[in-house]
Amino acid sequence: MSTVVIQVGQCGNQLGLEWWRHIASDPGQSRDRCPFSSRDGKLAAVFIDSEPKVLQGAKQFLKNKVLDSSIVLAQGGRGSNWAYGYNGHWHEESNGLLHRAIEAVRRAAERTDYYGGVMLLHSLSGGTGSGLGSRLCEEIRDTFPAGHILTVSVAPHQSGESPLQNYNSLLSLASLHRSADGLLLFHNDKALTFAQTLERVPRSTESLSPVMPTVGSLTVMNTHIASCMAGLLLPVESLTPTSLGSEPWELIRSVCPIPAAKLLHTTQAYSSVRTQWDRLATSSLQSVPQLSSTGKPYSSRAVLAVARGNNDNSFRLSNVLEKLRKGHRCVSWNPFPIDHWADTNNRLGDSPSSRLLTVCSNHSSVSSLLDHVVQRSKEMLRVKAYLHWYQRYGVEELDFELALETCSAIIQEYGCQ
Known part of the structure; x- marks a missing residue:
């Protein structure tokens, strides 16, 4: 069963390149058993961006690994505007970025041995990643209704990357919640804190990640997120004997028991020696939020x-x-709240005795991000700030109101025990 990886926007493509480096460095991912490749051995991937600079710098890495039809580029960005990314410009209807992206995804799906679904890598705040990424998920849901959709969605710094980031995040989360089956949510603030910690602390036998580059915070952030993805989604022995490549979809089945709550939190702990699993579990729990700002337990x-x-x-x-189970405070109404997979080898480690524990949870702490986005968006909507930027590309106040209703309903769902 194959997965098509779709990388959208600057963030999605930078993160995707780190992900493919993990795949390329894994000796177990041979051409005939890698669930992220096509029948011809090429990467089962589609690279999409409205500006070519990121992928131009990656041409050497991508050489002979992807078909030209899998790289979809445009000349000119989307102005960090969700509406522009979602609807495009009026003159792009016949051969625009969206049309070419959908065609590239269709071709990539047809080249796989058995299409299982797509994994979308993108940012919630940028115009291309958020707007076009949301539209792609909706179109893919309509085109391949039986396939799964898992997103790897990166939230912006709360201190501010763009004056439009809360609008973009609001509209993205509302749209993705309607079309995707699961959202692996990563926060730039938490990833940056992680990166700064790694830059201050020398390498030891135990850490939060098996790969610790020292070149710049952005590289460390992307590498950490890609490591979490690999820890969850690369094949494991407890599943592969009967269903190679089903990891992304089994992940959704395990941690998304109800469709009303599907935002996912991921932690990881690593040891280069044969450390007890109990110690790795304790390390992973250190980065799990325990209480909300009001003191309510997550x-x-x-x-x-x-x-x-x-x-x-x-x-x-x-x-x-x-x-x-205790550290994540699993709800009482789920009779099987804990699932586990295991593999005898850790191909992501730097020694034969290394161990890696990656934990994904449907954790109510995601409501803090949603609450921040909703409150900031309401403040801006109250004074009609920047609305004309969105109306120019077909998004009206009613669309914002519907998105607020959707995100508020998610917050309420996560507030229920």
């Missing part, structure tokens, strides 16, 4: 733990799952 609807390097089968014999 909870998880479901948790998936992926253990790589379990060559002595000690993971299943440990008390890790119980520790994670």
Whole structure:
């Protein structure tokens, strides 16, 4: 079962290149068994951007790995405007970026051995990543209704990257919640904190990531997110004997028990030596938020733990799952709140004895991001700030009101125990 990876916008393509470096460096991902490749051995990927600069710098890496039809570029950005990315410009209807992107996705899906769905990498704040990414998810849902959609969505810094970022995030989250099956949500603020921590602390036997580059915070942020993706989604032995490549879709089945709540939080802990799984679980829980700003405890609807390097089968014999269940405060109404996968080898590590624990949870702390976006958007809408920028490309106040209703309903859902 194959997954088509769609990279949209500057953030999505930078993150995607780090992801493919993980795939390329994994000796276990041979051409005939990698679920992220096509029948011809090329990457099952579509690269989309309204500005060519990121992918121009990656031409050497992409050489002979992708078809020309899988790279869809335009000359001119989308002005950090969700509406422009979503609807495009009036003169682009016949051969615009959206039309060419949909055609590239269709061709990529047809080249796979068995199409399972798409994984979309993008930002919530940029015009191309947020607007075009949202529109692509909607179109793919209509075109391939039986396929799954998993997004890797990167939220902007709360301190501000663009005056339009809260509008863009609001509209993106509302649209994605309607069309996607699951959203792996990463925060730039948390990733930057992680990157700064790595730059201050020397390499040790235990850390939060198996890969710790030292060149710039942006590189470390992207590498950390790509490492979390790889920890969750690369094939594991507990699934591959019968269903190679089903990891993204089994992830959705495990951690999204109800369609009203599908925003996912990910943590990771790594050891270059054979550390006890209990210690790695404790490390992973350190970055899990416990209380809201009002002092209310957060909870998880479901948790998936992926253990790589379990060559002595000690993971299943440990008390890790119980520790994670308590640490994530799993809800009482889910009779099976914890799922786990295991692999004897850790191909992401730097030694044969290394271990990696990646934990994905449907955690109610995501409501803090939604609440921030909703409140800031309401303040701007009250004074009609920047609305004319969106009306120019077909998005009216009613669209904002509907998005507010959707995101407010998600917040309310996560507030229920």
